[in-house]
Amino acid sequence: MVTAFQNTQVLLLAAVLLAACLAKLTVREPAANASHRVHGVPVPAGLARLTALRGNRGMAVGLGLGEGVLGLALLVTSHLSVRLATTVVFAAATWVVGELRVRRPDAGCGCFGGLSPRRVERRSVVRAMLFTGAGVASLGAPMAGLDVLRDVQAQVWLVLAVEVALLAALSPELAAVLERGGLPRCPRTSTPCERRRSPIGETYATLFNSPAWVEHENVITSAVPLDVWREGCWRFVVFPARVAGRSLEVVFAVSTAERDRTVRSALTAPDAHDLSAIL
Structure with a gap:
């Protein structure tokens, strides 16, 4: 066998x-x-x-x-x-x-x-x-x-x-x-992530349940984000943070896909968000 x-x-x-x-x-x-x-x-x-x-x-x-x-x-x-x-x-x-x-x-x-x-x-x-x-x-x-x-x-x-x-x-x-081939197929469809409607509540739920949030949770100084915006397949959420006495920002990139959503993060200086470093 x-x-x-x-x-x-x-x-x-x-x-x-x-x-x-x-x-x-x-x-x-x-x-x-x-x-x-x-x-x-x-x-x-x-x-x-x-x-x-x-x-x-x-x-x-x-x-x-x-x-x-x-x-x-x-x-x-x-x-x-x-x-x-x-x-x-x-x-x-x-x-x-x-x-x-x-x-x-x-x-x-x-x-x-x-x-x-x-x-x-x-x-x-x-x-x-x-x-x-x-x-x-x-x-x-x-x-x-x-x-x-x-x-x-x-x-x-x-x-x-x-x-x-x-x-x-x-x-x-x-x-x-x-x-x-012109044959019928299963009606299951998937909306492209860049066009999919992604409520802000879904983004927060994905973020708060992610390892990236756990990693940075202790240095975040406010529960209210400084900025939130969407770029295609990602929604970016920025929180203020303090690390070793320095005022920084944590930028989270939360996937807007229908399934298997991922979260990536990076610590940056204020007003210096390098999105390529996050993605």
């Missing part, structure tokens, strides 16, 4: 890489994803360069071709170097998706080209982690993908069916595929 599971991971990863290659080559990503600012708030330099590169058509094609080559290699050879390269690729993708979810709530992951324009959700991060785990499991697989298909076993099909069903549930791209 263990061998069948390992061989199944080779087939799964090959299929995913080839599908990602096809999507990147045929479905263009919206150019807006390469923006270096989110509603006036500067994006951290590293992620700005990352999203700019991803929005470049030549880079998307090159990445897609690389994924295609890796997927074909998984099918025709069982060499350890191919398995290691696959695992490293998915591990890197997991890191990128995790960073985008925290720091670029407006941007899609681009995992499947233009089919992935929606903001990164927790399920996208979980999916990337599962792919990385599948890569690790494939390291010990004795057969190449085509050999598994030639000598297919009932156990392989069973495991593959379960994994495909799980990954379909974790893939927001499925709705985009159904739309392009």
Whole structure:
């Protein structure tokens, strides 16, 4: 059973890489994803360069071709170097998706080209982690993908069916595929965080229950904020604070997303709010 599971991971990863290659080559990503600012708030330099590169058509094609080559290699050879390269690729993708979810709530992951324009959700991060785990499991697989298909076993099909069903549930791209195919889809929709109505009470509830609030609560000198404003997917709340005899301000950035809201914070001098340092 263990061998069948390992061989199944080779087939799964090959299929995913080839599908990602096809999507990147045929479905263009919206150019807006390469923006270096989110509603006036500067994006951290590293992620700005990352999203700019991803929005470049030549880079998307090159990445897609690389994924295609890796997927074909998984099918025709069982060499350890191919398995290691696959695992490293998915591990890197997991890191990128995790960073985008925290720091670029407006941007899609681009995992499947233009089919992935929606903001990164927790399920996208979980999916990337599962792919990385599948890569690790494939390291010990004795057969190449085509050999598994030639000598297919009932156990392989069973495991593959379960994994495909799980990954379909974790893939927001499925709705985009159904739309392009003209098929009806589940009516569940998600309003973009920058346009979603976010009551101030919701912001305070998220803030007061966050680790960021607990970290700074003891230095805050007033329960009344000095300033509150919203920039796209974030609402900023500023409180006066006193640290080591110095008068400072604590700036909290509270996500306005529908789910998985995060809170980030920074201590700043009065009237010197560096939003890029917070985000």
